[in-house]
Amino acid sequence: MAKDIFTGIAALALLILLVLYLNKCQADNYEAENHLQPIDGYTYLVYDPDTLVIYYQEENAIGYKGFGYMAPYYSEHGKLCRWVKNKIIEIE
Numbered sequence: 345m346a347k348d349i350f351t352g353i354a355a356l357a358l359l360i361l362l363v364l365y366l367n368k369c370q371a372d373n374y375e376a377e378n379h380l381q382p383i384d385g386y387t388y389l390v391y392d393p394d395t396l397v398i399y400y401q402e403e404n405a406i407g408y409k410g411f412g413y414m415a416p417y418y419s420e421h422g423k424l425c426r427w428v429k430n431k432i433i434e435i436e
Contacts, residue, residue: 383427389417391427398425398432 380390380399391398398417404410417425423434 396426396428397435398427 379393380401381393383389383391383398388400388402389398390401399414400417401412401414403412405412417432419425419432419434421434423436425432425434427433
């Protein structure tokens with residue numbers, strides 16, 4: 345009986361370690377994929393440093409649960425925009 349209890353505790357400990365490891369891997373992947381940079385002075389605007397295209401991004405979360413929204417940023421003239429030399433420039 346003591347052997348069964350020890351086996352159960354060991355299996356539970358391994359399961360907990362596996363879950364913790366997978367959560368850390370998932371968080372690391374999110375940080376690596378989310379390379380968008382915030383634009384100073386704008387609450388919800390970010391840009392991709394590779395393409396300089398601006399996006400509207402909103403995230404709300406509590407712990408690991410939450411929701412978000414992301415869309416390309418359009419100027420008042422209906423054109424996509426880029427972040428060039430700290431200015432919002434319309435893409436022609």
